[in-house]
Amino acid sequence: MSLPKTMLAAVLGEPGVIGTRRLPVPQVGAEDVLVHVRRASLCGTDLKIRSHQFFGGGGPATDPFVPGHEYAGVVAAVGSGVDEFQVGDRVVTEAHRGCMRCANCLAGAYTDCLNYGDRRKGHRVQGMTVDGGFAEYALNHVSTLYRLPDSVDFDSAVVLTTAGTVMHALHVLGSLIVGASVVVIGPGPIGLIGVQVARELGAQMVALIGTRDDRLDIGRNFGADLTVNSRESDAVEAVRRATGGQGADIVLECSGAPTAVDDALHMAKRSGKVVLVGFFDRPVLADLNHAVMNGITIETVRGEGAGSVARAVSLAGRGRLRTSDLVTHHFGLEDIAEAFDTYAERRGNAIKVMLDVSEDTEQSHAG
Template identity: 80%
Template sequence: MSLPETMQAAVLGEPGIVRTTTRPVPHVGPEDVLVHVRRASLCGTDLKIRSRHFFPHGGPAVDTFTPGHEYAGVVAAVGSTVDEFRVGDRVVTEAHRGCMRCANCLAGAYTDCLNYGQRHKGHRVQGMTVNGGFAEYALNHVSTLHRLPDSVDFDTAVVLTTLGTVMHAFDVLGSLLVGATVAVIGPGPIGLLATQVAVELGARTVALIGTRDARLEIGKSFGADVVLNSRKGDAVTAVREATRGTGADIVLECSGAPRAVDDALRMAKRSGKVVLVGFFEEPVRADLNHAVMNGISIETVRGEGTGSMARAVSLAARGRLRTAELVTHHFPLRDVAEAFDTYAERRGNAVKVMLDVSEDVKSNP
């Protein structure tokens, strides 16, 4: 395949600004795969990156960094040592590549790499510490790509990165979901996917709590047994009533709302488990004494670790995943600024906002 020398890419400008510009197509190293990006999507972390609050020291220089950690496309070139993929393969990426030399990476916890951000030691996070997928071409380490089955389209593929985070959250529980009662706080993309996965894995009862009725209705269609708008009722009471007063075996906090952590602890049964999945904008106050006195375990996850992307792809390949209801908007790459504003302001009940990087734009609802 003949590659161009330049490409269109979104770059970070001043705080709050993202724009498109012309950049060189990345050079492919021995262990790299160059992906011709077809579809990319925005998530809450991208808003923090746009504002530059994500970066501890202000971040990269203006107009030099390309965000985007949720994307899929077609292999355009492979490095000299790569035989796992061929040009033309359809692939989806996972964001994290650990250094694969620290104790955490060697134990499989590559999203908690001890050399985070140190590219010279091999660590990368697409769109966070290295250039990402809001561009016509993106460079990935071969270990961060997964081949897509023909039955999985690019919209679904991009959602799988989010699903990987959900699978990681269930991984840390160390127990099967079959027969468990599960409460999910926050009907954003992660929470809605968590609802689906809990149902697919055999949870006995799934409760979904949020503040937006339209999203709660999506969760109900995904199989949630109980949905509650927490602005209209007490979420803790609703979960306890749904579990005959005992509380949920498992609570996933996916909203990032500071008060939701305390709610999660009070929804959990004695010896229950709470998994914190959402990122918080401010310090959280919660009654940890309640957790200690009731033997409630608290786990956290970041990203799609523990090989969870492969399981996400498998779930989609078997037709066990619904994504059409989540994908609400499409924009061409040149309109990346409008896409960000649409997502940030939740225009038109935006849930998943897609960039059609190398294909014609679809109609927005």
């Protein structure tokens, strides 16, 4: 297909400012795939990137810088060494590409790459350390893309990157979810998908803890057996009561709230497991002695590692994930500043705010 020389892209300005401008379409390297982006969505990390907090106060790596790490589209070009995809394939992205040469990457922990941010050694994170998908075209390493089933539309596909984070959180447990009691703290996009995934993987009981009744209602619709508004009730007591006083087998902390880690530890049973998924904006206090005395394991995950987006794509392809239900708003790429404000201020109960980056001219697909 014939490619244009320039594209519309969102770029960071001063902290708190994002706008659009025309940039050159990226050049494709031997192991690269150029994606014509159809949909891209915002997440909490993007708010930190807009404010430059994500960069440790030093600003983005390049100027101009294009954020965006959750996106899906159509393959527009492939590098000379790529035979896994062809032009016209519908794909969804995974944000992280490790260096694939350090000890962590070789062990499969590429989201914890020891060469994080070092492009010279091959490391990339779309929209965080290299330009991302808030643009008409985005350049991906071939290893960070997954072909979409025909049954998965682009709105549903974009949220599969978020679902990959949930899959990663469950992957590190090293145990089956079947028959387990699972608590999810935080009914944001990750937490709400966490409820769905835990249910689909056979959890015996799924509880959702949050502070907003409208989000808890969505969680019940997604299969939560127990929902607790922690502003109105003692969530730890509610979980223990629902588990016969023992506590839950697994607790996923997805909120990033300052008190949530301590709550998670006290919701877990003896020898239970807590996975920290959310990002915290400050140091937190937690009763680690309780964890030690009760043999509670604490795990952490960053992003959608361990090939977890592939698992999410598989589940969605079988009709087992309702990710498009989380999409509440659509904006054109040229309206990205308003999209960010809508997401940050939760206007209209915004959950997943979607950018319609380019028109879908391919054959329509069922959602």
